[in-house]
Amino acid sequence: MSVTANISPSKAVDRVAVRSWKLPILFGLLALFAVVVFVVLGPSGQATFRISQEGDAWQVPDLAVPAKVFGVVVAILCVLLAARAYQQMRNGGRIDNWVSMTFTVAFVVGLLVWIIGGTKTQNITLVGLFTGAMLITTPLVFGSLSGVLCERSGVVNIAIEGQLLAGAFTASLVSSITHNAYAGLFAAAVAGVLVSFLLAAFSIKYVVNQIIVGVVLNVLVSGLTGFLFEKIMKIKVDGATIYNQPAQLPDLPIPLLSQIPVIGPTLFRQSIIGYLMLVLVAGIWFGLFRTRWGLRIRAVGEHPKAADTVGINVNRTRFLNVLAGGAVAGVGGAYFTLVAVSSFSKDMTGGLGFIALAALIFGRWNPIGAALAALLFGVAGNLQSILSLAGTPIDGQFLAMLPYALTILAVSGFVGKSRAPAADGEPYIKG
Amino acid sequence: MSETQTVKEPTPPAKESQGSQVIREIMAGNAVISVLAVVVALVIGGILIAVTDPRVTAAAGYFFADPAATLSAIWSSVSEAYGALWRGATYDPTARTWQGQLGIFETLTFATPLILSGLAVTLAFRAGLFNIGAQGQIILGATFAGAVGFGMHLPPAIHLPAVILAGAIGGAIWGGIAGFLKARTGAHEVIVTIMLNYIAISLVLYLLKNQLKDPNSTNPISPQMDGNAVFPLLLGPNFRVHAGLIVAILAVIGVAWLLNRSTLGFEYRAIGANPKAARTAGMLVSRGYITVMLISGALAGLAGVAQIAGTEKSLDSEIAGSIGFDAITVALLGRSKPWGTFFAALLFGAFKAGGTSMAVNADVSIDIVAVVQSLIVLFIAAPPLIRSIFRIKAARREGASA
Structure with missing residues (x-):
């Protein structure tokens, strides 16, 4: 009796x-x-x-949506879902996942229709929207996967930008020299590992604050690549800059799958980096949450002391994870110079490393979540460049703000519970 | 990185111990380490300059036949670059005009916004917060200052103070957002300030296309500042040194007083050292986070004022340059002390002024300055590394004195 009486009030308080x-x-x-x-x-x-595009396996007619009517439908749906969320919170203290998900999707689609309905051209190719978005999404996914690997093991990675930039530079240089894009891809991974090595050495061995190391590494890589770009890549032999003409990675369309409208050109008509991305997202998710390896990494990131007690070498695990993260981000950097554009330019990553950080947080430190966030940010970014040409009701700059604003909402707890691994950023000193 | 959404306790205790430990490490190091860090960074920069110099690579081709040739090529390559750097930052007798000879005043000009934004990072750091957002706060400060500077027409004695005030308010708003979210929701200030940097860039680009655009220009650039709204030049029209430098020096004195002599500063230092103990002692930690970020943002906003009312005179999206990020390295090199930050900003100002001259006179890209600066901070942040390079024994009382 007394036991139950004791428990129930505390439960209510919780x-x-x-x-x-x-x-x-x-x-x-x-x-x-x-x-x-x-x-x-x-x-x-x-x-x-x-x-549909010409050449697709089957043709789908254009989808024409009257913007006003659609807007009314979406608005009603949003109001109903918001009321439902309020009701659920009042009754149960938690909101069902489907409510949040449906709300988000409805709102985003509504926004999209509203933006496009208000532009002068008023039509948009979905294939163009998504394939263009992949140009942004792919490096974002690699960058945020690097963040997942580092931060799940407890090392904050602010240096994603630097890893991407180092990868982009090295890929261009090596691919130009060897005339082999795959050699460039490999070299980019090595460059990412080198940046990671500095991050790991300073933050794990010398216990320097990880945020400081990350910030400084970004400046270092930007300065170093900028310097070498001026000194090496601008050398002209017979009027051509031979060290900045990387061989490109070819597209490898998958038969049949690449013929599916929208999805085909977006996902199955990519270079090897694109397929590697899909494999890595699935692989890292499976590894982290379904294998012994992942359990150990998460233990190190959440409670290093406990992990140490059961015999896991905390700092070694962290070191290896940070190096692996560097390789992943390096490959993402190679995408810039081997696929997206055909030469390196100074600071060409342009802050995408920080959007990758945003995607990582918005995706709740989960590979799949981070990839979806990267896709959202990629679509928003591409929409911005598409719409900058047409007069729109919403200025492109506000779309550019979207990833950052969403991330601030996420870390302040407005959008779900975005929680970092408990020991993220904490150096582990044995003893 | 980010923290749990907790109701009563915005900062989990684990983070607190880490922040205070970093401050102790940064403050505990001695001047010798700082000097050695600068030396090692310059040596590595020199190596980079030498190996990318075609004269050196040419001489190295016959290294075993004539090693002296290689060495002299290395010497001339590095000494030319660093010589140009030094002369550009101080005094250059070879420059064509006498104004050009006195690079020292360019150093002071570049140092002015660095002092102010470095102080912003320093102050927040002492309260245990990483203000990575100086960049965004500078942009907002410059935007607000600009809106008052070219949007309004006030009498001479009022206009400049109004511009300065507006800039401080603009920066304070941007910094305050991060402080408020940290205090109320526990959102990690590093993430929030990074994101605010990018939002600030988009915001100013939007304003420059619309409300703040110069109607006579096709580029996204604002009109010129009013004649009354700019800092007077300290040394006449030949040099760019402006009265913003005086504001910066006053700010150093002010922050030094605030941190070391005032009750508020004591609270900040207590919060930075151990927020739990500060809370137990009856201090309002969350209020401390908000006010310190307001003041920190205001200081960065003043750096924006120094840019727009001192050197640039009109607003564009590049107004902050890389000052906001350099400010972090300045604060670290200055060991988070106001006067240390002042001298660190002078050094980095010298690097900037000299780097331009090095690029012109020695054909060495100014990017090498970024490399040297970041190496300096890495070495300073890792005293054990410098100690092991030079085989210095760790000071025995270091732990006790911190």
Whole structure:
């Protein structure tokens, strides 16, 4: 009797403490935004999505959506879902996943239709949107996977930008010299490992604060590649810059699969880096959450002392993980010079390493989540460049802010619970 | 990195011990290590300069036949580069104009925003916060200052103070967001400030296309600042040194007083050393986080004022350059002490002024300066490494005195 009497009040207290009104409030505000913007300020035009390309296995007619009507539907859906979220939070203290997911998808699609319905051209090729987005998404995924590997083992990786840049530079240099793109790809991985080695050596061996090392490594790599770019890549032999003309990685379309509308050109008509990306996302997810190796890494990242007690070498695990992360980010860097553009230019990664960090956080330190966040950020980034040509109701710069704003919301706990591994950033000193 | 969404306890204790440990490490190092770190970084920079110099590679081709040729090629390559760096930063008797000879004043000009933004990072650091967001705070400060500077037309005695105030407010808002989120939700300030940097760039690009655009220009650039709204030049029209330097020196004195003499500063240092103990002692840690980020942001905003009302005179998206990131290295080199930051900013200002002259006169890209600067900070942050290079024994009382 007394035991149950003791337990139930404390349980109630726990529930109250866990209950957070941030998400319902956010949903409410977004629903209000949807009502005001999609319905009241809704454009009267149509948003046309072109789905099929010539040469696809089967043709799908263009999808024309009247923007105003669609906006009304989305706004009503958003209001209902926000009310449902409020109700669930009041009753159970938690919101079902499907509510948050449906809300997010509905809101994003509504926003997309609203933006496109308001532009002058009013139609958009979905293939172009997604294949263009992959140019941004691919390096983002590699960068955030590097972050996953490092941070799951407890080392903060702010140096993703530097790893990408080092990979891009080295890939271009080696591929130009050897005329072999795959040699460039391998060299890029090595360059990423070298940057990682500095990160690991300073933060694990010399116990320098990991954020400081990361920040400084970014400056170091930017300065080093900039210096070598001026000194080596601008050397001209017979009027051509021979050290900055990398052989490119060829596209390797997969038969049949590459003929599927939209998905085919986006996912199955890529270079080897694109396929490597898909394999790595699945592989790292499986490794981290389904294998003994992953369990050990997560133990090191969450509670290094406990891991040490059961005989895991904490600092060795961290060192290896940081090196592996460097190799992954290096390959992502190679994408810049071996696939996306055909030569290296100074600071060409342009802050994508920090968006990768944002994708990592927004994806909750999970490989698949990070990849989806990278896809979202890639679509937003590509939409921005598509729309900068057409007059739009929303300025491209606000789309550019989206990844960063979402990340701030995520770390402040407004969008789900984005929680870092407990020992992330903590050096481990045995004894 | 980010922290759990907790209701009452914004900062888990694990993070606190780490922050205070870093501060202790940074502050405990001695001047010898700093000097040696600069020397080692310059040596590595010299090696880079030498191996990429075609004269050296040519001489190295017959190294075994004539080793002296290689050595003299290395010597001339490195000494030319660093000689140009030194002369450009101080006094260059070979320059064509007498204004060009006095590079020391260019050093002071470059140092001015570095002092202010370095102080911003230093102050936050002492309260246990990493303000990576000086870049965004500079941009916001410059934007606010610019809006008052070219958007309004006020009498001479009021306009410049209004510009300075506006810049400080702009920076304080941007810094305050990070402080507020840290205090109220536990959001890690490093992530928030990095993200705010990028939001600031997008924001200023948007404003430069719309509200703040110069109607007479096709480029995204603002109109010129009002004549009353700019810092007077200290040494006449021949040099770019402006009264922002005086503001910067006053800020150093102010921050030194704030940290070492005031109650608020004591609170900040207590929070930085051990937030749990500070909370137990009755200090409002969350309020401390908010106010320190407000002041820190305001200082970075003043750096933005120094840029727009001192050197640039109009707003564009490149207004902050790399100052916000250099500020972090300046604060670390200055060991998070106000006067240390001042001298570190002078050194980095000298690197900037000299780097330009090195690029022109010795054909060595200014990027080498970034390499040397980052190496300096890496070595300073890792005293054991420098000690092992030079076989210095660790000071016995280091742990006790910190």
